[in-house]
Amino acid sequence: MPASFRHRLFVLALLLPSHAFAAAVNDDPATKPAVPAIQLPLEPFGYRPMTSGMGLRAGYTSATVHFIDADHLLLTYTAKKLIKRMPDQRETDDDHFVRALVISLPDGKVQREAEWRMHDRSPYLWALGSGRFLLRIRNNLYSLDPMGSYDPLHLGQRLLIENEDDLEALQFSPQHDLMLLETTPARKIGDDPTDQKERPVSVFFYGVALQPDGSVRLSNRGHAESKSAFTLSFTSMGVLETVHEDRTHWGFDFHGYNGAKMELGGFTSTCRPISMFISDAEFFAFGCRGGEEHKLMGGFNLLAEAKWVFTTDDEPLWLAVDNSPATGRFAVRNTLTSVSTQGTGLADSTDVRAEEIRVYGNREGDELLRVNATPVQRPAGNFALSPDGMRLAVFQGTQLSIFNLPELKPAERSLHNKEQGALAPLRPAATLGVISTLAGSSDNRTP
Secondary structure, eight states: OOHHHHHHHHHHHHHSOOHHHHHHHSOOGGGSOOOOSEEEEOGGGTOOOOOOHHHHHHTOOOEEEEEEETTEEEEEEEEOOOOOOOTTOOTTOOOEEEEEEEEETTTOOEEEEEEEEESSSSOOEEEEETTEEEEEETTEEEEEOTTSSSOGGGTTOEEEEOOOSEEEEEEEOTTSOEEEEEEEOOOOTTOOTTOOOOOOEEEEEEEEEEOTTSOEEEEEEEEEEESSOOEEOBOSSEEEEEEEOSSSEEEEEEEETTSOEEEEEEEEOSSOOEEEEEETTEEEEEEOSSSSOOOEEEEEETTSOEEEEEEOSSOOSSOEEEEETTTTEEEEEEEEESSOOTTSOOOOGGGEEEEEEEEEOTTTOOEEEEEEEBSOOSSSOSEEEOTTSSEEEEEETTEEEEEEOOOOOHHHHHHHHHHHHTTGGGGGGGGSOSHHHHHHSSSOEEO
8 A cells, every 4th residue: 555545544534523523413421321221239149349459459350240142141259258278279379269140131130150269360251252251260271151051050161271381361352263372381389479580471372163062162373482471453364563654653554364464544643552453354543642641542444444533531541342343332441540640551549530431333433331330440351242232231339230232323234344344355364373474574562
């Protein structure tokens, strides 16, 4: 793509209505307190919100919610109960129980339940789509099929990966059909847990296939070594590269695992953009205007369109995203503070004002819903967007609130289908190896 064409996309993006203007034209969700369609009290289940400042600073996961399907939720939370020390318990373990409940909507009845003994407070549950989940216990990974017929007493739990190394990072493509797993050699007894000495990172890519019997099959799509853990904007078909064109102009290139390269829309930003896929054909990015606070937000697709750009109220902090790949809708959770973090991503618990979730439509970046989640937690999991993009579930104090979202507009469906059509030449790449493409693109990883 000629540079002039890409620069023309910069101009078009900046001429789109600002978020403030769009809010004036449409009904601004911020001016109308959202009313939940369903409110489920959680105290009868034994749930107690985490209020510890230490837990917030340490990044504990205290509770999660996920949609299994339109009428069932998977709710998990730390169970407050005594725990017996085990003979194989490690010196650095922080053992506790997590309770998991399958809850039906709208009545809030418990259909199934299980309990897991966890050894740390890091994230432990990820949605795989179609009602399946990935569970982490220490460094082992299991699949779950909470509504299936296999072993309902344990929510269909099956071992996927038995791993002796320490799990450093876990990331999925927007369709959850490609998994990035990063591990480091396990620390030995007597090792200083505060030692910051670099440990080599092993990087594994696995294709994820959901089976008719409720199980999950993994396929090897590449293995490499890295000096440090990283995050990546990728799909099962390729990886997004951010290209620094000049002082304030950034381009996006998509590198297919089949060797194809697509030059996409550009972003005018005074800092390096942070990009995330929300479907195989759509992504959004945060950028800066005149500083290092990422308060610009833009939407892009693989049709090389820069669809919208607006200014947000707050810079990203402890950002979490949940998406509906079938519709292009996505929910963004941001943590609001009383002082600027100046792009550091660091904040004291006393500076945190609230944790806010906004749901966006991807055609024009229109804001569909704005609500707060309480209590605040750093990891994702305290909210969930339904797979059909029609509901949002949020922890709010001692209750779980379910909000309905507007029906999809015909234009929204039409654009999403058009964007998905652009993937046709890339679909054969969804089974190919990943590593050679990563080595060939120069700037696609974020530490």
